[in-house]
Each structure stands twice: as structure tokens, then as C-alpha cells.
Amino acid sequence: MHPTPPPLLEVQGLCKTHIQARWWQPRFCVRALDHVNLVLKVGNTLALVGESGSGKTTLAMCIVGLERPDAGDIRFEGKSLLGMSKTERNAARRDIQLIFQDSAGALSPRMSAAEIIEEPLLIRGKWSSKERAERVFEAMEQVGLSASWKDRRPNELSGGQRQRVAIGRALVLKPKLLILDEALAGLDLSIQGQIANLLLDLQTSQGLSYLFISHNRDLVFRIADEVAIISDGRVIEQSKPSGMLTQTEHPYVQELRPPALREELAFDAHAGLRDLQ
Amino acid sequence: MGVPLANVATAEVNPTCYQLTGDLLRVWDLTVHFSQEGREFPAVNHVSFDIASGEIVGLLGESGCGKTTLGLSLLGLLPDAARVSCNSIFFRGSDLCSLDESDLRKVRGAEVAIVYQDSSVLNPVIRVGNQVSEVLRAHRRCTKRQAREEAQTIFAAIGLRDFGRIYNSYPHQLSGGQRQRIAIAQALICKPRLVIADEPTASVDRNTVCEILDFIKQMKESSGTSFLFISHDPATLAAVADRIIVMYAGQIVENGPLGDVYLKPSHPYTSALLQCTPRRIMPKDSSQEKIRLPYIPGRAPDPLVVLPGCSFSSRCKDRMEICDLRRPELIEVSSSISARCFKYEVG
Numbered sequence: 001m002h003p004t005p006p007p008l009l010e011v012q013g014l015c016k017t018h019i020q021a022r023w024w025q026p027r028f029c030v031r032a033l034d035h036v037n038l039v040l041k042v043g044n045t046l047a048l049v050g051e052s053g054s055g056k057t058t059l060a061m062c063i064v065g066l067e068r069p070d071a072g073d074i075r076f077e078g079k080s081l082l083g084m085s086k087t088e089r090n091a092a093r094r095d096i097q098l099i100f101q102d103s104a105g106a107l108s109p110r111m112s113a114a115e116i117i118e119e120p121l122l123i124r125g126k127w128s129s130k131e132r133a134e135r136v137f138e139a140m141e142q143v144g145l146s147a148s149w150k151d152r153r154p155n156e157l158s159g160g161q162r163q164r165v166a167i168g169r170a171l172v173l174k175p176k177l178l179i180l181d182e183a184l185a186g187l188d189l190s191i192q193g194q195i196a197n198l199l200l201d202l203q204t205s206q207g208l209s210y211l212f213i214s215h216n217r218d219l220v221f222r223i224a225d226e227v228a229i230i231s232d233g234r235v236i237e238q239s240k241p242s243g244m245l246t247q248t249e250h251p252y253v254q255e256l257r258p259p260a261l262r263e264e265l266a267f268d269a270h271a272g273l274r275d276l277q
Numbered sequence: 278m279g280v281p282l283a284n285v286a287t288a289e290v291n292p293t294c295y296q297l298t299g300d301l302l303r304v305w306d307l308t309v310h311f312s313q314e315g316r317e318f319p320a321v322n323h324v325s326f327d328i329a330s331g332e333i334v335g336l337l338g339e340s341g342c343g344k345t346t347l348g349l350s351l352l353g354l355l356p357d358a359a360r361v362s363c364n365s366i367f368f369r370g371s372d373l374c375s376l377d378e379s380d381l382r383k384v385r386g387a388e389v390a391i392v393y394q395d396s397s398v399l400n401p402v403i404r405v406g407n408q409v410s411e412v413l414r415a416h417r418r419c420t421k422r423q424a425r426e427e428a429q430t431i432f433a434a435i436g437l438r439d440f441g442r443i444y445n446s447y448p449h450q451l452s453g454g455q456r457q458r459i460a461i462a463q464a465l466i467c468k469p470r471l472v473i474a475d476e477p478t479a480s481v482d483r484n485t486v487c488e489i490l491d492f493i494k495q496m497k498e499s500s501g502t503s504f505l506f507i508s509h510d511p512a513t514l515a516a517v518a519d520r521i522i523v524m525y526a527g528q529i530v531e532n533g534p535l536g537d538v539y540l541k542p543s544h545p546y547t548s549a550l551l552q553c554t555p556r557r558i559m560p561k562d563s564s565q566e567k568i569r570l571p572y573i574p575g576r577a578p579d580p581l582v583v584l585p586g587c588s589f590s591s592r593c594k595d596r597m598e599i600c601d602l603r604r605p606e607l608i609e610v611s612s613s614i615s616a617r618c619f620k621y622e623v624g
Contacts, residue, residue: 052452052453052454053452158576159340160576188339188340188509189339189509189510189511189550189553189554190339190549190550190553190572190573191572191576192553192570192572193553193569193570193571193572193573194572194574196570197569197570197572200569219570222570223570
């Protein structure tokens, strides 16, 4: 018995090196992840912030099992995902779902919204068609898609609605952890808020945990419980957003701060004045 | 150059429209139609604006509002499927609408340059250095060596260090941010008078964004280059623009100086959009209730459906009866600001 329940997800010393071998060029190694440690508590949102090429997506791929790490361990609810038997792993994977940035590319253009949402149920088996229809309907309701949209194909949906379908597909298996890989990045500002609020509501009602991968710092600081900054495959810092702003020890974070904040300040100067008036 | 422009400004001007004061580019009543499933719809709908020398105009709008189409139409770069109808596009006294293709080619790149959002415009099998210097060599008489020296200056200015390696690289050997800067270098090497920058900072890291924005401002101050800076992000525009044009559903809904538009938005869409920007970082405790983000309910109208009234009315907070009956005109709110809203209609 643990005195406290284990964290939902624990990444320990994860390493992954991509080797590019092509006949026309010498072997080329990229250290995508270098002893990464992360902890995500149940019901929390952990944001992973980093520049492009810093290893964010590789980490997500390792957690869902699309990439095999070279070293280290990924623990889900206290159990190692890497040491599991195949059946155990399949069960665990049902609880971890991934949502991609580009909803247009992640959804099959030849399937209707309902078919897309239903597909994970078919793959994981053992539901009757009536049960499946019920769960699809439930998932569509959760993400705010009315039932009349079920026959629409992705090209007939707007960007925000497509992202809702992608979230619905992830939710239909009732997962515990959602990994959102830049899930809000391609959306218009006016829609981004809708989806972010939807995620917050789902977190409250379903007790979901999120690993929120993003380079949008403004957004992350508003919705995350904890922020981890990743650079060159290394997690530099994991702390509460408030702590990160007031005290930053690592030189990289300090280097990252002034120019990145400048735009915001320029905008804030205006916004602040508006509030005064 | 002033004479033909003065004629345009005084002849058959809609008195409710804002006064045209610029002197570099003057776009008058530009409409671009696309056709889909046999039906035509306007992607850009009766747009008029002007850009002064040394002015950075920010074109703000969400995806699908026609801002890229507008940028491309200024240089006649739209695909054949698009039907452009326009009164005039005066650039330094000559009408770009009436120029033939060979005259237009002299303007493109040399006088008016464009930076695309997607850095895949680079040719994958030509070294990027050659792609930058060939722009200069196409428009100006100079040796390869001179072109290379020019390229070196511009590379240094936009923060591309390690000149020798980058100049001789192929696009795939560079990072996304570096490629985007190459595209910017390509546009700026001829020192054009006007640069149409279509989301030049959309795909680069924020540190790079700041460097690029700094360089754009520097360019404006040192050589008086004007920019039409197209973006969907109000915060980016706040850092560079002098004036903001807000587009919604193919129309300009607000046009005014940056400070006025951001401090006191005249059009309900502008104020709603500015509210949606994740503003000041608000560090939150996990104990607290999570902050809900603001958003605009509903979605942009289907371009194929012709609405009798204002295109924003269904999402608008200040909706009135008249909004669904007829379309609002661009109305002068004050001497420098105009907005397309019935709130400002007198009587």
C-alpha cells in the first residue's frame, strides 16, 4: 500500500536517440530525449513547453508506445509501461489517448464523424453495435457536437468542430490521460477559447489528466497546473506557473524570457490602459 | 506621382468612407471572387485602404477571412480561378491593375516584395544563397560577388549567423526558423518600397519572432520601407504595426491607428477578438478555480450563403434590429478611425 496514491504518469530518465542512416550521408544521431523526468498527478494538467525540435513530440510518442525509448522508464499508475505483458499494455493504452495538432490530417476524410469516433471501440473490441452507438452519442455530447453532425465528413466541418471530433474519438474509450500535442495551435483565437474551456469542463466532470504539449506560453500559463520546460531533449524545470515567472534559476529560461515576454508586454500596455479607462 | 492619386481620391468617393491620405499604395474598391461548386462568392469584398511610406500596416483577421487573398491580389499572384475586379491599385503613381505581366514582373520583387507564410516556397535543389542573390541579380545589374556581399549584409541583419555554411546549404539542411528567415532575406534584398508579409512569423519560435519583428521595425526606420503585415495574432501586430486593419468575412470592419484600435475598439468583432487573446500571464494556483478563456460564440459565416445583413450580426453582442436587414457601410468614427457598424450611423 502506498501512503499516497502513485502519480498518474511518471517518466524517469527517459532517453531516445534518433538515428538517421541514409546511403548518401554519414550516420547521423539526434539525441531527442536526454534523461527526461516528469511527474503528472491525477486530475492535473502538466504543460510541456519547448521550442520546435526540443523533443516534445518524441516524448508523447514514447508515452503512447509509438516509439520505443532507449533507456529509462515510463510508469502509468505506478506500473511500468515498458515492462508490461502485451495484454496489460493494451489495457493501459486504452487509458492513454493522443490528440494531434492537425485535425484535418488526423481524421480520415472518407469516414463520417460518428464512424471516426466509433473506430477505437471497434479496434478494442467487445462492444455490441447498440452499446457502441450509445457511447459515440455520449462522446459527441461531451464535446458539444449535436447528433445531427454525425454523418458529416471532416471536410464539411470547421477547424474547431474537427478538433472536437478528434477529442471525441479520444474520449470514447474513457481514458484517464489525454496527451494533447499542440491541439490548440492551428485554431483561430475565437475558437481556441471554446476548445480550452471544453477541456477544462471535461477535466472537472471526468477527472481527466492532461499532458499539454505546446509552444504557446500565454495559453499554457493560464490552463496548466504545472509547467515543464524542455530544451534540447532535457527537462530544465518543472514547477507551478507562478513559481516559474517569479524565480527562474536556469540560464536558458532567463534567456528565453525577455524577448518572449516583450510582445506580451507591448500588448499588455494597451490592454492595461484600456482597463484604466 | 501625386497627380493621378489626387484625382482618384476626389472623384466619385463615397463620402461616408474614410479619407485616403497615404502616398505609397492606394487600393480602391478591390473585390476578388472565387467559384466553388459553380457558384461564385467574394473572398475579398469591396476593400479600400492605403499605406503611407514607412508605415507598417497590420492586417488582422482569422483564417478564411480573405487576408491572404488580399495580399496576393495586390501583385496579381492569384490563381486563374480567381476573378479580380477592382477600381485601381495605385502604387507610386502607376496602377498595378492595368499593368501587363511583363511590367508587373519589374514591380514584383524589386518594388513590392512578398514573404509567404510557408517557407516551402524555396526550391529544394538550389542552394539557399543562390536563391537569395538571384533575386538581386534579376532586378539589378551586379556581379555574383556583389550579390553575395549584399546577401551577407542582409543575413547578418536578420540574425542568420554562420553565413558561409548557411549560404551554401540546401533548404532541407536548415531549420524551419532559418528557412523562414531566408524567405525574408529573399524579399528584402532588393530593398523594396513595400513588403507584403503574410504571417512571416507563424511557423517560427518566439525568440526568432522577436528578432524578425525587430528587424522589420529597423528596416522601416532606416530605409522607410512600408509593410503590409498579415497576421491572425493581435499580440504580434501590437509589437510592430502603426495601423491596424481588421478583416472579417472578406470585408474591412475596422481601420485605425494601433493605439486607438487596441485601446478603444470601435467594431464589436475587434473588441471580441482582442478579448480572446490570452493576455497577461496569470499564474494560477491549482487550489483556485481554473480560469476560463474568453471566446466568440458561433463561427464565421459560410461564404457561399449571401446574408442580407451584417456578416458578424449572429455572433455580435451589440446586435440591433437593423443589423439583419441591410449591410453596414464603412463609417468614419473619428478622423483616423473607420468601422463597419450601424452603431456609428448618424440618424
